[in-house]
Amino acid sequence: MSLMISGFYASLTVLLAIGLSIRVIKQRRVNKVGIGTGGNADLALAKRVHENLLENAPLALILFMLAEFNGLPAAISHCFGTVWIVARLLHAIGLTAAKGGVHFGRVWGVLLTWVVMVGLAIVNIGFFIGL
Structure with a gap:
């Protein structure tokens, strides 16, 4: 099983981190x-x-790789990956713009990050229990 999709989003995450x-x-x-x-x-x-x-990337990327390895369809993997990257960009922009205060980007960046992580956790739990 190839991990090309999660590898792609891991690479985008690394570029953002740099x-x-x-x-x-x-x-x-x-x-x-x-x-x-x-x-x-x-x-x-x-x-x-x-x-x-x-703080967030390691767990999210582990969940991505496991879900892809376990057979998550490519289209769904790309949906999670796109939302992940958008969320992290929103968070970075919002936190910077608000100088630590409340901002649309910060709030939605965090919420979407959690949606991706919880969604991938549920997917992986579903694979484990055979759904």
Whole structure:
């Protein structure tokens, strides 16, 4: 069984993670902070956006790979994958724009992330119990 679809979305996730990491590096250079945040709010925010992706991605990507390996149809895999990437972009944009406050992108990014993760968990549980 090939894992090309989950590999594709894992690759997009890595590119997003690197993009967010570059934002952290830029903030570090501008603010001359090597470790931590140096009390700088913009650096703290850039770090938090990056960290949030890194907190959610491992479990989501494991669920993607397992569902695909167990036979989730390609169309459904792509639906989950597209919503995942859109959710993570929405979250990054919303958290950044609101500077940590409430924003459409932040709220919907989190909700859609959870929908994908819970949906994939249910799919994998369904495979286990034979549905």
